[in-house]
Amino acid sequence: MGSADSGSQLPIISIAPYWDSQSANTTEREAVSKALHAACVEYGFFYLDISQCVDLAEPEELARLAREFFALPQVEKDKIALKHQDFARGYQRLKENVTNGKADNHEGIDIYRPVENPDKSRPLWGENQWPTVLGFQTKYEKWIEKMKKLGMILMEAMAYGLGMNAEEWRDLRAQVDDSFWVMRIIGYPSLPDDHDGFSCGAHKDYGCLTLLYADPTKSALQVFLRKRLWINADPIPGCIVCNIGEMWEIWTNGLYKSTLHRVVHRGTNYRIPFFFEPNFTARVAPLPVAGDTPNEVYKPIVYGEFLMKKVGSNFSVDPVPGGKHD
Structure with a gap:
């Protein structure tokens, strides 16, 4: 696939x-919404400036805690392995994650x-x-x-950027107000020079919004x-990276595209993506405000059912559906 270009720049939005x-x-809000709309149409990715919203020392502390956990002996980390619960919640060993049928190096x-009423024999539950x-x-x-609050705020800003009115936004909000x-928390060891794969292979996120606190390593996250x-x-x-x-x-009937991305990590670092998703029972369908997109047909889905089908092959452990995002 070749190396990534460092000359292009994703938009930065406060x-x-x-x-x-x-x-x-x-006026300020309208400018934000318009910028988000343009970024979603053109890239599907953007930087979100949260410097006025969050104490930036907070995610640094989270990275320190992640470092402390991943440095533990393997036997200690395995005490919270996926197999002890529903094969979705918990710790995954190095190369236990799989993307496109290939083990990820993280x-x-x-x-x-x-x-409610958790049952570890039930996938995701x-x-x-x-x-x-x-x-x-x-x-x-x-x-x-904080990320749940940010996700809801970002949903509102994007809704108005798409041209929704207050009533239409309330209807959309009802699909994400109990976000699943x-x-x-991802630990990346340095990818060996002779490694023929990726730290995380090329994929699209299947949910709603990804809010990524990225580590300092450059040239790691690559967007297609x-x-x-x-x-x-x-x-x-x-800033955090959003997609x-x-x-x-x-929802947009193909106007916004979920964008392929991958990780080729040559450092040793930790990143923390948060995935703001629809409600488990949400019925997701093209919104009237989106209009028609030529040659695109998007059928309604129930998010929880969609999620179950998507995550079944994400871990090289037991063939019980689990969960995985980038």
């Missing part, structure tokens, strides 16, 4: 006018939205497994709450543009 509901004016922890590292669960749960979110070109989405201080998943492609 969400501050929507985050601070009291001080922002309508290890991780998956945390999902808690469910177990209980989360947290590391016993001091402060880990408390600090990550705080980050989850996922948070991944419609110009048939891979570009680097290198970290920018004060849209297949649900936005359905």
